[in-house]
Amino acid sequence: MTLPLLKVDSLTKLFPVQRGLFRKPVEFVHAVDGISFEIGSGQSLGLVGESGCGKSTTGRMLTRLMDATSGQILLADNGSPVDVAHITRDGMRTFRRRVQMIFQDPYESMNPRRTIFDTVAEPLTVQGVGTVTEREEKVADLLRLVGLSPPETFLFRYPHELSGGQRQRIAIARALVIDPSFVVADEPTSMLDVSIRISIMDLMLKLGDEFDVSYLYITHDLAVARYMCDRIAVMYLGKIVELAESEELLSNPLHPYTKALLSAVPVPDPSFKRAPVEIKGGIGKAINPPPLCRFIERCPWATDVCHHNDHPPLEDKGGGHYVACYLV
């Protein structure tokens, strides 16, 4: 394998729980709890899990919209890796050229008072790329690439004049206009209708190839992750519990949580019979969790080993299939 584009090591984010105005916080929500993974150049990793598992927090830390509590994010930059957590103010501008984000809600992620041209050209303006004419050409090219043509009919319109699908195309154009090498996409299709969804996903795949972009694709939908990503990581309460090639993960899930998640996904075929979902209770608490496997309360197979040890490490069980479980 080539040198990874992005290397994340023991990344952690704790949110203090305030009790009273002046009291020191003693409790912390362990939103992301020491996760490590790598993404190669041009590769895509799907981050899957239920609400509150820490997948969006991870995405926000990778784009420096949020600072990590501890851990390291290394982004390869012409050979010498850059530590994302310690980028200086000047370095931030270069960083933003390389890392971009696509948000979930196309209605909230755009300034309603700016035209489509202003929205898409903003990264270029901020970075001072090219002359005005060059920027205009670049924006028009991008609009054509994301399927909004002829671009002249869109350039000077406002977001409210466009449908959700069209706005998400604008969001993709805005993220790619600066030629980034890494894009975090946080549920970019979950608010769109099914018939629109596939064309947006296809667009992201096509442009990802063309621009040689790596994606971190955050979603709650395993079927979408399978369609979009080379590899899938499953998160549960701030931990990555399993990480493998997409097809391997779906056909040979090893972690009990992944198994439960997979058997709970409805299948669009009335003659398909799903395996029973083997899981107990509801999601555990993320505030000061005990030093045990995070999944222990819901695991139907937990044994003594699980009850007497810390959360299991994420280990390679062969062929790049990583699992964090003592029983595998």
Place this chain on the structure above:
Amino acid sequence: MTSNGKPLLEVEGLVMHYQTKRGQVSAIEGVTFTLHHGESLGLVGESGCGKTSVAMSLMGLAADNARYLSGQIRLEGENLLALSEDEMRRRRWKSISMVFQGAMNSWNPVYRVGDQIREAMDLHIHPKLSEAAAKGRMARLFEMVGLNPAMLVRFPHEFSGGMRQRAVIAMALSCDPKLIIADEPTTALDVIVQDQILKELKKIQDQLGMALIYISHDIAVIAEVTDTIGVMYAGKLVEYGSTLEVFHRPRHPYAYLLLSSTPSITGPRRKLAPLEGEPPNLLDPPSGCRFHPRCPFVTDQCRTEDPPFIDIAPGHKVACWNWQQVPVTIGASA
């Protein structure tokens, strides 16, 4: 699952427009279907296709600017559209009840959940149940939906999202309805919770033998809970038939494309066929067939003439001029 005898619900040629400042929104355009006791029907379609408008019409809860231009909704032979607001209120919850999409918003935050269910029962069950009978009934309802009856004295904010949705189902069942309409009841929930709610709903439906109309944009969920399916597009029912038949041999191009553009975790990884374009503006719907601007099988006839909703096999109806051109698929995941 269909029983003999008279159908429970007949919707016939229903046409409903919303009167807005910008003109008439043609929300429901000639929808016709029949539902028998104990049957479960799924209504699928994208946002704005009219599925929730149909549900609200059945409940007599459509917005004030809704105008019924023609058609009937007959519940056990009685036309609901001809009833007064007062008569309709007496049938709501008792004959037809509904589980709404946002479980968060279905409850009044300042009253205990048990008291709110009790209120619905007191209003609709005559003669009124005694204190003890009502409590016993509520406890049984909670057990049925998998909640601890001790939760009845709790406030809505003390329930998790999944528990709240279970409690909404308990409330919908409280007056022994013949028909329950579930409008995207699990859309806001995580998959594992969704799976539990769907199982509960199916189990209860089998136990009590009531009819169910399940509305969702998610065809995978529809595939799991329904016997019959109606596919809606831009205010029209474009295909109707047994869930098995429609999933394995969709005959309307929209149904076909919807099924082939749904990603799945089973079956071989495949390229999905995107549906080009976007749904039409219902203030000014396209001429002829409403799907024609997006349809790959479009002919000149489709642009001018609206296709009739015809039987192509027993119990399988399609509104398309060229349904024979639609390729045969074997299962959505094949």
